[in-house]
Amino acid sequence: MDDIVISVKGLTKSYGGFEAVRGVDFEVRRGHVLALLGPNGAGKTTTVEILEGYRQRDGGEVSVLGRDPSHRDKELRSRVGIVLQECAVDQYLTVTEAITQRAGLYPDPRPVDEVVSMVGLGAKGRCRIKTLSGGQQRRLDLGLALVGNPELIFLDEPTTGFDPSARRESWELVRGLCAEGRTVVLTTHYMDEAQALADQVTVIAAGKVVASGTPDTLGGRDQGETTVRFVLPAGVELCELPLPPDLRPEVRCGVVEVRLPDATALLHDLTGWALARGQVLDGLKVRRPSLEDVYLDLTGDDG
Amino acid sequence: MNDVEIALHQVRYEQKTYWRNPMAAVFTFMFPVVFLLVVGTSAGSSTISGSTLRYDQYLVVAMLVFGLIAACYTNLGVTLCIRRDQGVLKRMRGTPIATASYFGGLIGSILINVVLLTALVVAIGMVGYHLHFPYHPLAAAVTLLVGVVTFCALGLAVTVLISNGEAAPAVINGIYFPVVFISGVFYPISNSSVLSKIADYFPVRHMVKGLVGAFENGPGSGLQVRDLLIMALWAIGGLVFAVRRFRWEPRHR
Known part of the structure; x- marks a missing residue:
């Protein structure tokens, strides 16, 4: 199918006797962002490097833009x-020179000025690369990857070391690329990044895919239990609260914690009780499992 | 753009990078010039036995060899090791550039440097030391070209031996300097000496002899075919080793 940009089936790769990738499968559709998550050493980088053409696979089928990346063909x-x-950039060129140099290697490059401003380096165009900050060099690195007008972009931890506003800008940039119909494969350790950008999250641990889905449904996250927490009001015993005993509420350091599938009715009872008694429920929190909770759950045993 | 146009495109940027990084230019251009101005003037103008060149004229030719090796072997070796360590080579490998275009760009830029260096050193020799324009200009050109090929091949090969970019200058010069010393680059060495016999196994001495032959006149001068053939053997050996073992990626990552 034409809108499957990447297809991986039964991918395996060993180094010496160590099986780094043990049968990985996934697909990425055109215009989507795939976030690959997983602990260090889980096989993420090996998988991506096989897709990029840096490594030869041992087994399985891999197709990138309809081609086998192991052939490393120019097209x-x-x-x-x-x-x-x-970050891999030559230190002695200026920002504009580095991007112009890279543009010359591609058949259909983007205009250099457009790339410079896309990555937010408009004011730095004539500066030598070695005078840029780490974050600015990283953005230049991104510009170098975009100047060739790629249909598919691999980003390996692209915002590590960015300040929060630079990260937001990079996210906007990635969203813009997808809106243009480009496909992005993102590896990251930031769960908020995966949550913000990904259409699909695939978690790899110990060389295998342990979960795959949208950020909101990964690992049954949408069906996971809700946690309700609040500070136990002074002078109130746990048994006085309107909590059904079968929920087995716990008190830790004066904080009551209850887990249940749906908190709607419970919240109604609790807040009604508090209002009737003129009590305040300090620190009341209602929380669904975050992507990070699910991720830690999925990768915890294999770590 | 085809592969040749891309190589020429690369030459432009390799030249910019080269001239903005003072370390490389110091060894290639500054060292031979300063050496000639300081040592050459006190070297005396007696003729070397078995040669039509004077001592100071010999040093001019030898310094051209020194600079050429710095421009080719040292520069290529150090540049590639540092770029490999920084991941620049790995990144290049992910672009559509052909391997031949990438190395073509590097070596094309080196060729420009060698032409400039030759013009500079020969001009100093002619103006300062009455060095005659090579009596055998074609032999000089062929020798220089074989030198560029040989020492670029060895620059590629030496990268295989180095796993860490920071160690590159030390290892590369650590191999180069002892060989340069025994090869008669800083002072003439008699062909019958033990040092010369050892140096004959390495390419530097043959480069010196080859180029001296092009600047001399009289019997035995001209193209030094035997010396060039030995250099060619080193070139082929270096290339085969480099092609088989060259690494684009840093180690331990």
């Missing part, structure tokens, strides 16, 4: 943009 490389984990 495929001109349709793919890669940002590696390490």
Whole structure:
């Protein structure tokens, strides 16, 4: 199918006797962002590097833009943009020169000025790269990956070390790329980044896919239990609260915690009780499991 | 753009990078010039036995060899090791550039440097030391070209031996300097000496002899075919080793 940009089936790869990737499957559709999550050493980077053409696989089927990346053909490389984990830019060129140099390697590059301002380096165009801050070099790195007008972009931890506003800007940039119909494969350790950007999250642990889904449904997150917490009011015993005993509420350091599938009725009872007694429910929190909770659950045993 | 146009595109940026990084230019251009101005003037103008060149004229030719090796072997080796360590080579490997275009750009830029260096050193020799324009200009050009190929091949090969970019200058010069010393680059060495016999196994001495032959006149001068063939063997050995073992990616990552 034409809108499957990446298809991976039964991918395996070993280094020496160590099985880094043990049968990974996933697909990515055109215009989507796939976030690959997983602990360090789980096989994420190996998987991505096979897709990028840096590594040869041992087994399984891999198709990137309809081609086998292990052949490293020029046409495929001109349709793919890669940002590696390490910032890799020549120190002695200026920002504009570095992007112009890279543009010259591609058949259909984006205008250099457009790329410079896309990555927010408009004011730095004539500065030598070695004078840029770490975050600015990282954004240049992203610009270098985008100048070739890639249909598919690999971003390996692209916002590590960014300040919050630079991260937001990068997220906007990625959303813009997807709106143009480009596909993004993102590896990240930031769950909020995956939550904000990904159409699909795939969690890899110990060389296998342990969960896959949208950020909101991953690992049954949408069906997970809700946690309700509040400070036990002074002079009130736990048994006085309108809590059904079968929920087995716990008190830790004076904080009551209850887990249940749906908190609607419970909240009604609790707040009604508090209002009737003129009590305040300090620190009342209602929380669904975050992507991070689900992630830690999924990867915890394999760590 | 085709592969040749892309290589030429790369040459432009390799030249910019080169001239903005003072370390490389110091060894290639500054060292030979300063050496000639300081040592050359006190070297005396007696003729070397078995040669039509004077001592100071010999040093001019030898310094051209020194600079050429710095421009090719040292510069290429150090540049590639540092870029490999920084991940620049890995990034390049992810772009559509052909391997031949990338190295073509690097070596094209080196060729420009060698032409500039040759013009500079020969001009100093002619103006300062009455060095005659090479009596055998074609032999000089061929020798320089074989030198560029040989020492670029060895610069590629030496990257295989180095796993850490920071160690690159130390390892690369650590191999180079002892060989340069025994090869008669800083002072003439008699062909019958033990040092010369050892140096004959390495390419530097043959480069010196080859280039001296092009600047001399009289019997035995001209193209030094045997020396060039030995250099060519080193070039082929270096290339085969480099092609088989060259790494684009940093180690331990």
